[in-house]
């Protein structure tokens with residue numbers, strides 16, 4: 532995934548030498564992204580994991596064109612993030628669902644599809660079908676206030692998949708949910724992804740979540756925010772909840788955990804002051 536050669540044609544996301552520094556109130560500088568390279572194959576599911584403050588969300592926002600870079604380049608399906616955004620090629624699922632409170636579940640996803648779906652010849656996904664895949668068949672005509680937090684988040688996920696984006700950006704969408712709900716939603720997310728097969732970049736703090744969902748796990752470390760490892764997850768799909776108890780699953784979890792801890796033993800490159808490095 533880390534590469535300095537030409538992007539392969541099948542790379543949906545290509546980040547080269549991305550650097551982003553924030554100026555803090557005391558006029559010091561914090562390097563949120565330090566020469567980050569990332570390549571994500573079209574149609575794959577890639578998670579980004581790392582401790583708080585290591586730059587995961589900054590990287591996700593940079594891919595989505597929401598974060599300016601001082602240097603480096605982001606290409607999404609061979610285009611700039613801005614071009615992809617104006618062609619409505621991104622889906623975005625944040626931590627909180629932000630549904631329209633006066634509209635039913637079905638209307639929330641339908642309105643979003645009407646307003647935001649990219650104008651191309653691909654047929655619009657059948658939203659009622661996607662809602663059923665996400666376990667919301669019985670809840671289609673309910674208002675958001677009548678739903679649990681997990682159901683609201685599932686609605687937000689269907690809303691994003693309903694746009695049939697080229698690239699789905701998901702920023703800790705399950706972080707506010709209990710473990711049981713989280714595991715259920717992981718399964719439903721995998722079912723939705725299997726239906727649509729768009730490229731997914733998924734930020735999480737959870738090792739088991741990253742391993743269960745992903746084809747690859749990108750490990751980041753803080754100060755400065757950087758990629759320290761990219762781990763292939765060669766586990767069979769579909770990945771139901773039983774897989775989480777298998778020795779093969781635990782072996783990949785251990786590999787990710789070791790990589791996260793190893794980053795703390797490394798001597799990181801110096802945190803830079805603008806103008807000095």
Ligand SMILES: Nc1ncnc2c1ncn2[C@@H]1O[C@H](COP(=O)(O)OP(=O)(O)OP(=O)(O)O)[C@@H](O)[C@H]1O
Nearest residue numbers: 553554561563582583584585586587588589590756
């Ligand atoms: N607008 C900003 N101004 C100043 N510092 C910022 C800004 N946005 C992010 N940062 C800092 O940049 C670093 C990376 O932030 P980012 O949100 O990308 O981390 P993260 O890995 O997603 O963290 P978390 O897991 O806690 O969400 C953090 O130290 C954060 O405090």
